Amino acid sequence: MVLTKYIVFSDFDGTITLQDSNDYLTDNVGIGSEQRRKLNCDVLQNRSSFRDAFKEMLDSVKLSFTECIELLRKNIKLDPGFKAFFDWCLQHDITVIILSSGMEPIIRALLKDLIGPSAEKIQIVSNSVDIHKNGSWNIVFHDDSHFGHDKSLAIKPYSSLPKGQRPTLFYCGDGVSDLSAAAETDLLFAKAGQDLITYCRQENIPYREFIDFTEIHSTIRSIVEGKSTVKEVAVNK
Structure with missing residues (x-):
């Protein structure tokens, strides 16, 4: 466990990237966007687990895993503010950890390109993948939770530390895979x-809305420099 004064946990797909790579595969070479949105709505309304819905989406993708990575490399773009934010974090000894419901080989390949x-230097906690000899593949979930990857489990060792040792924790996310992590960090x-x-509005969870990482960068920098506090910036819109 890496301990620094500030730790930024972040979703990958649709947060660090502009497009969700799993959604892109599902929409373009899988069951399509309409059925995907229906499955996401089922998760939000507690009619389905994220694990089951996500597996159904990915099982509909019939390209080989290599073909999937090549397709994503051509189409997935980085959030315009992330690289500058990450460089700033490296300069200020701020840990960045990706918590993803995607698959690590895809995330590593895209990050290297982007x-x-x-x-x-970015730690990744995510699902894995089982690639078969014929090129077919299936997702291997990180844990046995109904999320498939319960992101809160990676945060709790830090959030449960005693006062004086506990870092200030941030989380950045966008979708249903982030529900378990939504209430676990300071901001x-x-x-x-x-x-x-x-989800945050339904559960009355304080949050800071963002459009891209330039806003996250500005807010976290203000907190690190003592110009604002977590309580001042964490509001429901």
């Missing part, structure tokens, strides 16, 4: 117009 060698950044904000 931000270069420094991507190796939640929720992407504008996405399902995580809907």
